[in-house]
Amino acid sequence: MGGGAGSAGLPRKLANRGTLSVVLVFAFLLSLTSGISSGMHAATERDVLRADGADRLVVSSLPSMTTEGDLNARKLNLIRAVPGVEQVIPDYPSSLRSPKDSSLPKFSLAVHSWGSYVPPPLTGGSVQEPLPPDAIVVPARTQGADFTRFLGREIRLSYTVASSEPQEPPRDEGSDEGSAEEESAAEQQAGDEKAAAGQESDESSKEEGAQEKGPPAGQGPGAQAPEAPSSPPDFSETIELRVAATYDPRWHADGSDTAYVAPRTAAMLAAADSGQTPEQLHGGPGADRLGILVEEGSDVNSVGGRLREMNVGAFPAFEREKNLNRTVELWRYVALFGVLISAGLLGAHEVRRAVHGGRAGRGELGRAASIGLVTGVLATGLGVLAALALRAPMEEFLGLRIQWFTLVPGGARIAISVLAPALAAVAGAAIGSVRSLRTGWTG
Template identity: 30%
Template sequence: MSRWSLYTWKRDGRSLRRALPTLTVLAALLTTSAGVAAGAAGAVERDVLGSGGLTQIELSSFEGDASVRPLTTSALRDAEGVPGVRQVVADYSSVLYAEEEGTFDLTSHTLTPGDDLPVTEGEIPAELGRDEVVLPATAQGTDFTPLLGRSVAFGYTKATGASSGTTAVIKLRIAALYDPSWQVDGPGVAYLSEETAALLAAARAGQEPETFRKKEGAQSAIVVVGHQKQVAAATKALQDDGFSASPVSDRVRNLPGLFGAADLAMRVGVLIMALVAIGLGVVRAADSTRARIGQFAVLRILGSGRPELRRILLGEALLTGGVAGVVGTVAGTGVSLALAGPLSDMLGLPITRADALPGPGWAAAALLLPAAGLAAGTLFGSREVLRRDPYLTARAHS
């Protein structure tokens, strides 16, 4: 890099500095894509796969669809008999509402192995007891924090006829509270043991729990197998047996297209940035050299050889690419961090700002590729013009 490069880069509007805006935008886009993809991948790994998602299969029940096997007691028993299956937990949905304190009306679900709640207070036991419940820290204007660890009376509906019912009361101890922004099953959900969830769902239908589970069945269920390699075979066996079954890990591939698009964009972005940087180097170097050919001819006559002039251009290229890489990487990282919240809402997974930071490899690519590509292009773009005879050139421009 020549000592004149900084001077010509700053002072001469015809220098390679003109390539700065385009390269900055490309570096910013690459960094943003890398940050978005890293955030989505980190959230998936932590909240879907890290919670055992790789060994889980989800069963679904569709009301009115005779082609899908309902998740009744006998059906779930058959699912438990599939080779490799270690556990089957059924999800029953109902409603818990305030009986003594507050004005809340909470949807209830079974706490399944697929639920990795972000606990803020208390601790979820390895197996939730029949008289325990896990609630959001706040819901519908009610703060449950003061009630943590206490047994609270909850109301639930007990049907007495086709269109009539009465209120029944159940006492449950609040074992833990979770972050209310976690809304995989919707806002303000109370999580119960399988037995208690089935009790409430059966009461709402006006049936005894065993009868309800035998005839109506669960809304969905999570099947846990012993090892990841058994998931495919167990899924196929369940599907062949009439169940609607899909591996929980499929959520990674079936997330909104933003995750896949961002991952593809950052890989394609590296190639595009390299090609554009080289192309800009070729074009801008040729244009810049032609525009300043009179100046370069004088320098040649005064004793500067082609290598020195080439070093001036390479210095301008490295300065331009370096500034573009730094500014673009900083701007792209800022955009990626700003998108962490909206992306979290879109994917339904908690993504922290730390998750949204681009990986060191992608950040290095955004920093270095603009300078490297522009410098490579400059070597080709300036070659023809610098070969011209300086005396003829100076005479033509005098």
């Protein structure tokens, strides 16, 4: 029997070390997820909720977001009429870059409409609401450009124009008129446009008949019209905008290297980039997304529900951040559950080893508590350090500023991370002691 006991001792030691490792891993994850959750919550509250994020809805034009149809002028008017909607800001994405002959460093900025999403945290200057058409808000520093030097000053920026002046007459008289009947059918509620299209249809049919003879010879405006949509020539124009404010470049919920202009200016840039006029953009494809600010006292969820009944996919602006916080909190509870179970098994193993070695007594509870406490302190310290090390990747992923001290969990969470392994180990040891007494196990 002695040999059997001796041969069983090594596996028990190995099992105890394995259980201790499991406790250490779960306690580390508990501390790490507590720090990440704390930092994400603080960043979301500071940069999203306090910036009217709780009163904002975002509407995407993607059909996958349950939005049907284009976010054009007609749809915007319908949304503005919904009870509880205070303001609707359309977003027209485009881009701006430094001109070739400029003294500015070479950079390229994505452009969005100011107010179509939660405004970024400003580091300099101020924004007059609404943002004037001649103003721009840019990152403080990006791609080697220091925009803080230009606060309050005008800078010249370049944008793309996807059509040239020589192309406009044939497009107006030819191919565009040939599709007038289709446009008027798609916009039946626009009575004036339908009447105008009806008057032009006879003329366009005659011109189309003349153009149909042109393509075989490879000449005439009819031969060039099909090529314009597929590969329109690009030209560069410049625009002067005043740098009204700069924001923290760590904030990139709209993507990195993003500039913000007034919706009117954004529409002009986006229309030029797509070879349209702003009027054609408003009446046709419309905006890429909408930022909706609800009236004071209105419930964001109820307004969003009304819009979704209209087949407009409207969701709270901080929905992504809220879901991420929920996911991290879920893993935190998983880690806490793992700590309690594994630490309880660790305490039971200690009692089992003591009983098997003929050392049974009350000291097992204290030994289990000390092992659990040391494990909790070590794992909590490592978890906090890991959360601090993950600060930059978290900012990159979340798109919000994360201050280092927010990654250190609060007193209650620190206490749970430190004491949970010790308390669970004591509970496991106590249960193991009672079980050994009941079964009369003496080894």
